[in-house]
Amino acid sequence: MTVFAPWLLHDFAPGEGERQQAHTPELDTAGWLPVAVPGDVHRTLVAAGRLPEPFYDRNEPEADWIQEREWWYRTILTGPQDALAPDERLRLVFDGVDTYATYYLNGEVLGTSQNMFREYAFDVTIKLRPGPNTLAVRLDPPLQHVNLAQVPAWDPEIVKPKVAMRKAQFGYGWDWGPVLPTFGLWRGVKLRRERAARLTGVQFATVTLNATHTFAVVTASVEVERFATDAPLNAEFTLTLPSGEALTRQLTLEAGQTGGEVSFELRDPALWWTHDLGTPALHSLEVRLLLDDQPLDQLSQQVGVRTIHLDQSPDADEPGTRFFRFVLNGLPIFARGANWIPADSFVGTLTRARYEPPIRLAQQGHMNMLRVWGGGVYEHDAFYDLCDELGLLVWQDFMFACAPYPETDELAQEVRAEAEYQVRRLRSHASMALWCGNNENQWIQEMRYLTRATGDLYYAKILPEVVTELDGQVPYWPGSPFGGNDHNSMLDGDRHNWDVWHGQRPIVRQFGDPIGLDRTPEGVSYRNYAVDMGRFISEFGMHAAPALRTLRRVIPEGELYHHSPSMDHHNKDNPKNKGDALMEGTTGLPGDLAEYLLFSQVAQAEGLRFGIEHYRRRMPHCSGALIWQLNDCWPVLSWSVIDSDNVPKAGYWFARRAFAPLLASVKPLEGGGAEIWLTSERREEVRDTLTGRLMDFAGQTLWTRDVDVQMGHGQSFAVLNLAAEELHADGHHYLRLESRGGQFEASTHFFVEIKDLKLPQTLPILEARAQPDGSLSLSVTASQYSYLVHFTSDEVVTFSDNFFDLEAGQSRTVTATHPVRALRPEDVELKMFQARQLQQ
Template identity: 45%
Template sequence: MSTFVSAWRIRDFAPGEGASAGAAAGQGEGWIPASASGDTYRALIDAGRLADPYVGRNEAEAAWVRDREWWWHTNVEIGPDAELVFEGLDTFADIYLDGTLLGSADNMFRSWRFDAPAGAHDLAICFHPTMLKVAGGPLPVFPGFADRISHSRRTLMRKAQFGWGWDWGPDLPTVGIWKPVRIEPRTPTLRSLNFATRAIGTSAEVTIDLDLSAPAEVAVKLLDPKGKVVAEGARHGSGQLELRVPDPQLWWTADLGAQPLYTLVANIGGKTVHYRTGIRTLELDQSPDPDEPGTIFFRFVLNGIPLFAKGANWVPASSFVGAIPDRSYTDLLERAVGANFNMIRVWGGGVYEHDIFYDECNRLGLLVWQDFMFACAPYPDDNPDFVDNIRAEVAEQVARLRHHACLALWCGNNENQAIQFFADHATSTVTPLAGQFLYDELIPGILADLDPKTPYWPGSPWGGPSPNSMRGGDVHNWTVWHGIPLVPDKDAVGVSDSSPKGVAFTRYAEDFARFVSEFGIQAAPDIGTLKRWMAPEDLKLGSAGFLERIKDVADKASAMMIPVTGLPETLQDYVAFTMLTQAEGMKFAIEHYRRRKPHCSGALIWQHNDCWPCVSWSLIDYDGVAKSSWYATRRAFAPVLASFRIDGDSAELWVTNDTLAPVRDTATIALARLAGGTEWEEQVPLDVAPNSSICVWPGPVALSAEHVLTVRSAGGTFPANRALLAPVKDLALAPDPGLEVTHEQVGEGLALTLTAERYALAVHLRSDDPALRFEDNHFDLAGGEQRTILVTHSGGGEVRREAIEVSSW
């Protein structure tokens, strides 16, 4: 039985001074309590020694933390024949037992084990400032990215790369014990396993790879979701077991079916360990696309069914990665499924996530695209010690995560090949990528041994004749927002263009990629979130405090808003304008990509969540308030989507059916007057095959500031949708659409019934309580239309009418 070591004390010193001050024995004054797993910043905040860096303009006031030497100390009682296990030390650390150096650590993403004598001991860890450990020596950089990498030297250490700031994150590099510490008996145990489904029929053939810490007899039982033993086997030592499971219950993504989880119980010398897993097959189809010659598919096939991957990119849910509560993971991932996601990508600049993340993805039916932790930089693969460190990291993380049913893809890095490609394009040179050995040889070699069934991809984006090519693989579309040129074939076409026209979200229509794994538009968080974290005097456009919340170039948002909403005059306008622009942009992009099914087989938005309260690309802000784009995304990712494609004076209605059943329904298409009433209406019978996307109606339409083209389902098969026929800023909307709101208490929840006299665009329900959850939001109401929305509290509390504001554009 393992014993967790959770209660610690911490103290800081000038570099090199802790040992002589008796820190290894916990001597002296000034120690403050901390927990493991935990975070040094959080401990300092709780002790009153540090103002919360998320509040006001406090980020810069925390800069001293990274330059100090941090000691963590505790007292432990160690039994006979035991070892100390450190699951995560961040990052350069020396471990002392009774003042004697036990060992050292130099990788945040590895665990560390040390033999320890029985008895009562002082246990201490000295964490060194990272810059002192990587100072001097060669530092590979990309042109245009040199400043930030040169400042942090992050590529020379195995540590969360976003810690020194990103274009959405603060400069708060962490330090300390970020994963559990435990005392573990030194007996044979199951260190990891792989669970692979070879074939599925009336029974499932599965292979279990067992990795034992020492040779021993191991007995394995597989229990079905109800706890019944359905297969068992035994062997001596590490190796494979092949089992046959009768009447298998298959694991599916949330949109296609249930998520039955089997429990694998391994008994080694009377000690049992449990793993939860699922029976499913998954392949990555890269066959030629016969309808678009010269291109290849990039689509995931689950249990024989080709998928359209719908989802977003995940960044750490806090800069303080060791102090994220489980409930945050559960809430964010449940809301991913609530937005009709079936995939989430763990981005390579963060961390290999805590176990709760993957357990929840298994439970909820979310496939995981898993990056290795390399991002937007060249890495020194010519340093043998650095490469050996990465080799151990990759082997450990693959062994740890490979059994999860949710694991869909291993990816070598984020954007490293692509940035090198664009740097070479700009300078008309060809430069070898520092780090290529890792992605082309080291990682695939380890995967071939430990997880040969899970697909591997060398980087994101990658594929086709060059990185970011539309002809194959995956694409990051940063034409919209950053103005980066598209790559239709081998070469980038044109030059970077950050003008309003160059970054307009309508340019998503030029993207004919196979799979889009990043695309997005920034928006402000809810005004209530800004008020909770910012000083009152900073709640205005252009204030220093507000600009500190924008880590990318602030003017980029202006270029996005100009053609859509125009420019804001107040902070409240900025929140509304950026939210609407982001929502309209995500709607436009997703509809375009989904209409192209199967030629395009995935759309992963940048990004799902935030690590702190800021202006970013997220769909859900740091306080958990869903932006307008979350609701727009949920509708655009609905299992069945009806969407318009407008081209000049003609329109097409497409129906995209991601379900495994045909869609038989009637669509009502109408040209509605914003002032009220309709110009015309047409009924279109639908018969759409499973897992397909087709045009069901073409017709003429004139661009107009006084009309909107709408579609509704007679049978409720798909959410109502519309196409605006002019920019939002030009629409002839009534200043007052005549919104009427009534309410009724429904248990602890509140049912709001809304009616509009005239067309109401982007009806917005909001509250200063971030825990309120709205059944729907940011929707349109036509004149005379009525909708009832249920409002609940995530903590189960009562919802009061006076806590909710109702408005429209």
């Protein structure tokens, strides 16, 4: 029922709104601002000119006053003109309110809420009048609801009130995010007219799948709330297969019964696979609830036939360790992907159109898993729908991160209600692969204080109870990282590698070992990934600057230089010069802004490639590598591989090649030798000839080796061993790996750091041709070896490929597109890695 007039917004000093009758029909709303629902207070104020753009320059503190005010939403709600039947009711449903709210209808209090992460509903059958009604929502300053005496803290000097609130934690600042705690009706509001009973949950599950994938049994179950009948009810299930065939089942819920299940037997089922292993086939499930053949309620969802399992069996080849690998439809997989943070600081403004570009880039980047990190939000339905459609698994954290959480009765009740709501909402998505209790809480607590984590009531009891009771299909894991002697163990469970970026020592650690720091270029070198023998790396990464056009939106022209006050404000990691040590060891320190943007992206790209290749070579002993992080919530210098304007960094393109299902890589050996490895995650057998060429930058071939290879899914092994004396391991030579059958993309291995290479500096020749569809065909040809050839634009341009190397005489064609207009050759600029120290 679309019955809401446009919403209005106004702010008051705490307690002043009621005194000024903001909740009553009689209020004069002159001066109130129009506000979108779903939406956000901050963006409304920016649009009205009451708040400077908070992302620009150092404006962020200009928004501090917002969290000290109370914010009122008002609308006119039209009640039905016709009389309700005796078994009908009206329910006012708020899908998401941020955060402490009081609800008023025609001046009377309906109720309150205190959790951003769950739905609230109010029975307004008696209170709603025919015709216009005044609906008001008061949002209080969150901190006034926090009892600081009940807030646990790791450091008594740093008490974080946010942990007592069921509110997005990242809004209070993170090492990649601003301090912009939000307010608003951040998800939809609806009035539901319901009769007799309603569907409260539908679950779809694959309970049987035979080894040959020729037979499956799936179930569909319902949960029902009866509010005005004990009579028998009928549930009608329609499962529409990808072929278009519709299968139906009927279920009778006898008098008083509130749930039931039906099953479907499927011959040669169309399975849901991640996109790299097959087709993410989706079925349509529709459930109708009926009383005496009259429809009461209906729910529909896209679902997938698939099984998911977490294998933690002992790894016999590495005694004392256990696997941590996902098994999809009986097939063990290597999770290749990234961590997902909220795509905007103002989550109420997000739409499917905002979600699709970064998620599609993840799929195109050969990723098969995204981890929804626990300091943000349970994402919008559009996020999970897109992952279902594009064939990406989802690791779903519950919303707890990097802090001790109070274990009060009140908070425990909220956590249970939140978990029940979210598990019901998300459990039937084909993409759901794991429920995880939190981000880093047990690890940090026990690493620092050697005691049980405050919050274990949730991670060890409430959350697994809810997952078992309401899901029972998707596995649960207590935290990330978790498992082993130390909760960041290399022997068991999943692991976060921050030893490299933060220079933490020792890298190999036992429970209780002190933590040291080495932030020298050697201490933060990405080559330290090579000592990580972890089972599943669920976080690892390093900083890089965003694109120049992204920075120009938020950095004043006079501060567009490395470590300017505004640039450092857009780097929330401390100390601010941490990335300098990484660049110093990889590219050398930058001399100007252009070099900083390029060098930081090169250091990230080479580091991610090195780490991904190392972890993938260790398959199956290591079964996952999730980059920290895929995306940003604002324009920032961060670990992301896609910036806030959806411009992929060099790191994205390097990771895309390193994540390709069939990978050829080089493993350096002590003493100067090397092994060439091939790693396959293709379902079909691979037969190919791998060619290795030792080259110099003048284009001369020193030697060539050909190796015939044959391998199956999930295999990774060395195919060629090269002695040190064969390699000429200096700054004049490189090793080139190619597939004679074109089954994997050619790659280059250098023997020294980028700063020590004797790279040619001649820019390739570009031929740009406008196409009838408005795109540009960009053909580049190199006369000499060209490292990091890439295209840039001040326009919103998408490139089909970028940040690649070309050998002498080699050409490559890239397509450039713009979302709304035809491109001209002058819209695009060709660049490569050119540094002043290489030209001296």
